[in-house]
Amino acid sequence: xxxxKELSKQQLxxxxxxxxxxxxxxxxxxxxxxxxRGKPGAEQLNLSNGMMDVLxxxxxxxxxxxxxxxxxxxxxxxxxxxxxxxxxxxxxxxEILIGGNSSLNMMYDTVQRAMQFGVYGSEKPWNQCGxxxxxxxxxxxxxxxxxxxxxxxxxxxxxMLSDGPDMDMVEEYVNNDASVKxxxxxxxxxxxxxxxxxxxxxxxxxQLTPKAKDFRIFWDNAYFxxxxxPDHDTLLNLYAECKKLGKEDMxxxxxxxxxxxxxxxxxxxxxxxxxxxxxxxxxxGIQTICADKINxxxxxxFFHDAAGIKAHMEKHAAIIRPKFQIVLxxxxxxxxxxxxxxxxxxxxxxxxxxxxxxxxxxxxxELCKQAGVVLTPAGATYPYGKDPHDANIRIAPTxxxxxxxxxxxxxxxxxxxLAAVEKLLAA
Amino acid sequence: xxxxKELSKQQLxxxxxxxxxxxxxxxxxxxxxxxxRGKPGAEQLNLSNGMMDVLxxxxxxxxxxxxxxxxxxxxxxxxxxxxxxxxxxxxxxxEILIGGNSSLNMMYDTVQRAMQFGVYGSEKPWNQCGxxxxxxxxxxxxxxxxxxxxxxxxxxxxxMLSDGPDMDMVEEYVNNDASVKxxxxxxxxxxxxxxxxxxxxxxxxxQLTPKAKDFRIFWDNAYFxxxxxPDHDTLLNLYAECKKLGKEDMxxxxxxxxxxxxxxxxxxxxxxxxxxxxxxxxxxGIQTICADKINxxxxxxFFHDAAGIKAHMEKHAAIIRPKFQIVLxxxxxxxxxxxxxxxxxxxxxxxxxxxxxxxxxxxxxELCKQAGVVLTPAGATYPYGKDPHDANIRIAPTxxxxxxxxxxxxxxxxxxxLAAVEKLLAA
Numbered sequence: 140x141x142x143x144k145e146l147s148k149q150q151l152x153x154x155x156x157x158x159x160x161x162x163x164x165x166x167x168x169x170x171x172x173x174x175x176r177g178k179p180g181a182e183q184l185n186l187s188n189g190m191m192d193v194l195x196x197x198x199x200x201x202x203x204x205x206x207x208x209x210x211x212x213x214x215x216x217x218x219x220x221x222x223x224x225x226x227x228x229x230x231x232x233x234e235i236l237i238g239g240n241s242s243l244n245m246m247y248d249t250v251q252r253a254m255q256f257g258v259y260g261s262e263k264p265w266n267q268c269g270x271x272x273x274x275x276x277x278x279x280x281x282x283x284x285x286x287x288x289x290x291x292x293x294x295x296x297x298x299m300l301s302d303g304p305d306m307d308m309v310e311e312y313v314n315n316d317a318s319v320k321x322x323x324x325x326x327x328x329x330x331x332x333x334x335x336x337x338x339x340x341x342x343x344x345x346q347l348t349p350k351a352k353d354f355r356i357f358w359d360n361a362y363f364x365x366x367x368x369p370d371h372d373t374l375l376n377l378y379a380e381c382k383k384l385g386k387e388d389m390x391x392x393x394x395x396x397x398x399x400x401x402x403x404x405x406x407x408x409x410x411x412x413x414x415x416x417x418x419x420x421x422x423x424g425i426q427t428i429c430a431d432k433i434n435x436x437x438x439x440x441f442f443h444d445a446a447g448i449k450a451h452m453e454k455h456a457a458i459i460r461p462k463f464q465i466v467l468x469x470x471x472x473x474x475x476x477x478x479x480x481x482x483x484x485x486x487x488x489x490x491x492x493x494x495x496x497x498x499x500x501x502x503x504x505e506l507c508k509q510a511g512v513v514l515t516p517a518g519a520t521y522p523y524g525k526d527p528h529d530a531n532i533r534i535a536p537t538x539x540x541x542x543x544x545x546x547x548x549x550x551x552x553x554x555x556x557l558a559a560v561e562k563l564l565a566a
Numbered sequence: 567x568x569x570x571k572e573l574s575k576q577q578l579x580x581x582x583x584x585x586x587x588x589x590x591x592x593x594x595x596x597x598x599x600x601x602x603r604g605k606p607g608a609e610q611l612n613l614s615n616g617m618m619d620v621l622x623x624x625x626x627x628x629x630x631x632x633x634x635x636x637x638x639x640x641x642x643x644x645x646x647x648x649x650x651x652x653x654x655x656x657x658x659x660x661e662i663l664i665g666g667n668s669s670l671n672m673m674y675d676t677v678q679r680a681m682q683f684g685v686y687g688s689e690k691p692w693n694q695c696g697x698x699x700x701x702x703x704x705x706x707x708x709x710x711x712x713x714x715x716x717x718x719x720x721x722x723x724x725x726m727l728s729d730g731p732d733m734d735m736v737e738e739y740v741n742n743d744a745s746v747k748x749x750x751x752x753x754x755x756x757x758x759x760x761x762x763x764x765x766x767x768x769x770x771x772x773q774l775t776p777k778a779k780d781f782r783i784f785w786d787n788a789y790f791x792x793x794x795x796p797d798h799d800t801l802l803n804l805y806a807e808c809k810k811l812g813k814e815d816m817x818x819x820x821x822x823x824x825x826x827x828x829x830x831x832x833x834x835x836x837x838x839x840x841x842x843x844x845x846x847x848x849x850x851g852i853q854t855i856c857a858d859k860i861n862x863x864x865x866x867x868f869f870h871d872a873a874g875i876k877a878h879m880e881k882h883a884a885i886i887r888p889k890f891q892i893v894l895x896x897x898x899x900x901x902x903x904x905x906x907x908x909x910x911x912x913x914x915x916x917x918x919x920x921x922x923x924x925x926x927x928x929x930x931x932e933l934c935k936q937a938g939v940v941l942t943p944a945g946a947t948y949p950y951g952k953d954p955h956d957a958n959i960r961i962a963p964t965x966x967x968x969x970x971x972x973x974x975x976x977x978x979x980x981x982x983x984l985a986a987v988e989k990l991l992a993a
Binding site: 176178179181184187188189190191192194195196197198200207208209210211212239240241243244247248251254255266282285286289290401402403404422425426427428429430431432433434 | 605606608611614616617618619621622624625627635636637666667668671675681682683693709712713716717828829831852853854856858859
């Protein structure tokens with residue numbers, strides 16, 4: 140096949156007719172599929188069902204150091220959970236704060252605390268700093284951007300390059316603009332591109348010399364062990380790099396088991412310097428007495444240790460790798476020949492990020508929706524929902540069963556082509 | 567025996583010698599008991615052990631309306647939990663928002679949201695209102711006061727009378743001072759006095775005409791079904807009274823299962839008007855995706871419904887009623903004859919509130935501590951930790967086994983007497 144750019148108007152019109160026909164057939168089927176969010180599928184959820192009754196009614200409910208998890212206490216989390224997270228994130232247990240069921244909630248609370256009270260080393264609360272800014276590598280995670288928008292934090296778009304954010308721009312802003320208080324990063328299998336930051340990018344992060352003394356890197360390590368197979372990316376340990384330079388207060392790392400065990404019922408964690416952890420727990424101790432330690436113990440009895448968690452992730456990979464392959468195969472077979480899209484093949488994470496021709500993303504998502512397949516809204520992957528090129532679409536392959544995913548991708552490719560042809564015809 | 571006030575100096579000195587001897591014997595025993603917090607005891611925790619494996623690995627994980635609780639969704643909570651709370655709190659399910667594991671966390675977040683964004687109907691966020699005040703019926707719950715102190719909200723002490731807060735003072739402040747944005751109440755078996763607000767007090771709350779349009783009653787219904795026996799108090803439904811007057815936006819009600827199932831691993835809830843719930847969920851949807859619905863389902867499968875929860879509370883009562891009796895017996899036998907303390911006999915809740923002679927509470931707590939029994943710090947039940955009379959001590963009978971509680975109360979009574987005699991001798 141030929142790239143559609145090289146087609147004559149008549150050829151385009153013929154193709155439009157064909158596509159329209161294929162699309163109408165799909166619409167007639169009355170599909171109802173939701174691919175809008177990165178949700179694990181049922182088969183993945185089943186992997187953790189054993190956790191449901193791993194604690195027995197007549198069992199023992201004490202942590203390894205003899206604390207009964209059924210009562211108040213242990214604000215920082217149970218020791219076995221802190222140790223497992225410490226091992227997985229390459230920090231020490233006292234640098235881990237175990238949270239509730241949601242790392243998003245921990246991130247939001249971390250921003251809210253900074254706004255109201257400042258972070259360790261702040262001269263004043265961010266609320267009192269006038270206009271403040273966060274750098275937002277984009278495309279990125281819409282929920283990060285939603286937090287900034289809610290708090291009135293100005294978002295500065297930083298383009299994602301092939302090995303992470305444009306670090307020239309990051310350095311320029313962070314090192315010279317005191318109103319830049321933070322940056323959102325999903326450094327490992329980034330949401331949505333699936334890019335893992337290169338060692339050089341991570342080192343340049345550690346070497347930042349922020350103009351704002353209370354600048355923080357929000358390192359959302361959401362997919363830290365979420366590989367698709369043995370041939371996986373590796374991420375340099377930012378915290379360790381910072382520590383070498385005495386800059387460990389600069390980074391907050393977040394992780395959770397939402398996509399390891401159960402979304403919305405997992406165990407989240409924050410890794411940070413002892414200074415940061417102390418400042419946070421002092422405030423956290425006013426907010427709550429402790430997180431749900433029974434769920435922490437349930438997780439640890441199920442997994443035993445960090446190695447158990449890693450082994451569990453291989454089972455997830457076995458389920459979702461074929462789903463990613465389905466998406467990639469459709470893209471390759473149906474879009475590549477016509478030159479109407481580009482994408483990366485991620486080695487982990489939850490998404491495949493597709494770039495349509497400029498100005499075609501919204502239309503593609505709209506077409507899919509009208510035929511019963513809901514995708515993440517176009518633009519959602521950019522601050523303020525504004526994709527400057529209207530090109531990026533985030534595909535979340537995990538939730539639908541394979542047969543439905545096949546159908547959805549067939550439709551998706553028709554819609555991309557249709558949108559692209561429409562665009563060319565209207566030009 | 568005679569009230570110690572009527573004793574001669576010599577008699578006092580003899581008594582002091584005797585008490586000192588008894589005290590020294592206690593000290594020599596090397597006790598190590600913690601009665602500082604309202605924590606359920608092990609026997610109470612065992613009542614809910616069946617909940618641990620009520621969900622089975624091969625079971626069904628769907629809500630009554632077919633939503634899989636193992637995945638994201640249902641920000642407001644699962645329908646069966648909303649309905650049970652609605653029944654227990656006498657509101658409708660859409661007026662219930664199910665939270666995470668901690669009602670304290672919900673209260674803190676509610677205050678923080680109000681500070682940052684305002685509440686429904688606020689003209690501006692409380693952070694931008696200059697000096698704001700909360701009324702604090704005292705003695706009260708130290709963690710309420712800690713939230714105010716953290717946010718720099720000025721606390722105005724309102725004396726607790728026998729049927730609730732001094733409502734003349736509450737009306738005077740709320741109806742005339744626009745800087746009064748809230749009041750903390752534990753209306754049912756108040757912490758620490760065990761007082762239930764009278765119907766008249768509740769009606770006067772509903773009839774408030776706040777100067778601040780965004781004034782809120784923080785109705786911490788922590789002990790809403792926590793009776794000690796069948797002869798229990800009843801609390802008029804504030805929300806219903808407010809609704810009759812079209813003032814239902816004025817009240818936030820909080821409750822949790824922390825002292826029904828497991829402290830720190832229960833299910834908390836907020837009851838509020840639909841306007842309030844809408845305003846809160848809009849913000850909450852940026853903070854998190856959902857609370858832990860598996861734990862909600864676990865609770866509902868264990869209890870089935872509101873009636874099941876109430877039946878469960880009778881089992882708690884059977885365990886803790888004797889503990890309250892131990893405390894009351896000691897007070898009655900050892901302190902009443904000497905006229906060195908007064909207290910109320912609560913019909914529910916978690917505490918017995920003892921008033922020593924003025925200026926003796928701190929000393930009593932100190933003496934207990936030095937003999938190995940940790941009580942809630944004297945003063946903790948008042949804003950800023952300052953009991954103007956240095957008289958109130960909160961006793962939490964539930965946590966220690968009965969034999970230890972007997973010992974602790976024996977010591978406690980010696981310490982109260984010792985402190986009272988010391989005071990008289992020093993006068």
